[in-house]
Amino acid sequence: MTKQLADTQHELDRVSVAEQVVTQMLAEPESAGQDTPAQAPGATTSAPADSGFVIVPHRHQVSGADELPADYQLLLQTVTDAAGPLICKHICHAAGLGTASGQVEGTRAKLNRLAERGWLRKMPAGSFAPPP
Template identity: 35%
Template sequence: MMNPEVLERIAARRAELDEAEERLSTQLAEVRAERDELAVAERVWQRMSEQLADEQADAGSPLVQVAGRAVRLVPERAPGVQESALPAEYQRILAAVRAVGGPVATRQIGEVLGLDAEVRGKLEPLRGKLTKLAERGWLHKQPDGKFTARP
């Protein structure tokens, strides 16, 4: 038979450990909840940073309403109008034309931009953007349909 004093000490110690376990479980739950909140805050911050970067990249190119949708305009090239006023996609196209050098066909620019140049449907929107850049003075369209960068 066990000593009643030993049994009492064992029961007291068990109660202390149960209390410590409950306290630590509560603390662990709080730590996990805060860590989850930080992960959400990080995702929100990342998303907002990307949106701000996009907005800054698009700054200067005005929005207009077409058929109820906001559409970014490609501004006319004029003194004081910087390339940064162009939407980001148009800036990439202009940079690709400059990178190729001389007169360049739509297919070549599509390849530089990573488009599937074998699919005509992939090139037509690009051709429209190149033409728009030429109409606005950013590129020169030659009679054979090729494009060159304006100095």
């Protein structure tokens, strides 16, 4: 019974976070050319870690990498410290993360998000490097 109650509470928390995000998105005026909700410069938004929802700001929206979530900072630092571009599995190994396929794919999603937002550069062969 206690486990069911905890599971139900967890789901209610997730739905509450989703409701807040949708409400915020609907309340903001639509901006042409933006693919993410508008944020004040320097603002980062994250929901509770167990909700699976984190917004990584575009590089030009914040003053530095210290405003990224800790796991993204670790990945960014690992790529920045490397002598050259690294593939995802090597980044996982260098960062001390697991190298099982599921863990590598989760890390690849984070690296792709960092590349989409200007924090990293994705090379044609699929490796990642610091931005120019």
